[in-house]
Amino acid sequence: MKWRLALACGIKFNVSCDNLSGDEFGRQPDHIAFEQDVARQFKAYLADRFPPRAELFIAALSQFYQQDIYGHQEALDIANRQTEVA
Numbered sequence: 001m002k003w004r005l006a007l008a009c010g011i012k013f014n015v016s017c018d019n020l021s022g023d024e025f026g027r028q029p030d031h032i033a034f035e036q037d038v039a040r041q042f043k044a045y046l047a048d049r050f051p052p053r054a055e056l057f058i059a060a061l062s063q064f065y066q067q068d069i070y071g072h073q074e075a076l077d078i079a080n081r082q083t084e085v086a
Contacts, residue, residue, distance in 0.1 A: 001054055003042045007075055008061035015039075039082035046076060 006013035015038050020029040050058060062069040 001045065001050065003038070003075065003079075004045065004050060004054075004058055005061065008058045008065065008067055008069070010065045010067045013075070036083050039079040042079045043076065043083065046079075 003013040015035045017029065017031045017034055020031070020034060049055065059069060061067075
């Protein structure tokens with residue numbers, strides 16, 4: 001959802017893994033898998049719509065920052081690339 005909110009404000013979104021921590025054995029989380037999961041969820045929200053309150057907030061931000069609420073093909077292209085299996 002943060003990705004869509006960033007687009008509504010006209011700013012670039014970067015997936016942040018800062019809050020991910022390793023387990024008790026010192027293994028680090030899979031950052032690539034996390035980024036792919038975020039991209040998949042973004043695409044799912046675009047296909048199925050965001051929750052109603054989020055849609056209202058997105059619309060308000062888009063209007064305030066004069067952003068096209070639906071025309072984010074570039075972001076969808078990035079999401080598609082991130083969900084491709086390497």
